[in-house]
Amino acid sequence: MPVSNNDRVPQGQHLTRGFPVLTYGPTPEVSMEDWQLKIWGEVKPRLFSWQDMLNLPQSDFTADFHCVTTWSKLDVTWRGIRVTDFMAQLELPANAKHVLIHCYGGYTTNLAIAEFMRPDNFFAHQLDHQPLPAEHGGPMRLVVPHLYAWKSAKWVNGLEFTTERQLGFWERNGYHHRGDPWLEERYSI
């Protein structure tokens, strides 16, 4: 049976060796000391430092990774902070329905709150038991395993909560607002 028929590899995807780097534009250089995560919009504004993040519960994750350019990688091992554990620090009002993820370097991507607040999503600061390399989004990235990997924002530095959907970078440029690989939600229209 060809590997592309593996029931963990969505239609139109193939397994890749290694871990390709896919970045639009230059790789931002951000140290752990300087790294910050800013929270704003339909929520009380907050600022989280690197130490604030390390003070939260730390978890290990094994997750599959599906890039819309058709490569998939199974069982990537990460360590970091579960999004639901992080969100327990905020009091999110009921009218906050969407989040626009902001990154060092200006990249953005959007998620509905229901897609963001899943227990399988996490902020990662380790890959394969090593500090997350800069090219893979270090010092800290978001990982959203159930959606195409353009939602897994590297060099994350902000969460903007909104009542209406605001589209992120790829979503404004023809990609699907949700991006479920199992439904092949690749492009808008």
Ligand SMILES: Nc1nc2c(c(=O)[nH]1)N[C@H]1C(S)=C(S)[C@@H](COP(=O)(O)O)O[C@H]1N2
């Ligand atoms: N800030 C930022 N995050 C990003 C991207 C990017 O260009 N900038 N590319 C996205 C895309 S299209 C993919 S497939 C994954 C790739 O992650 P990797 O380079 O660690 O494989 O990161 C996503 N997150």
Ligand SMILES: [Mo]
């Ligand atoms: Mo991608």
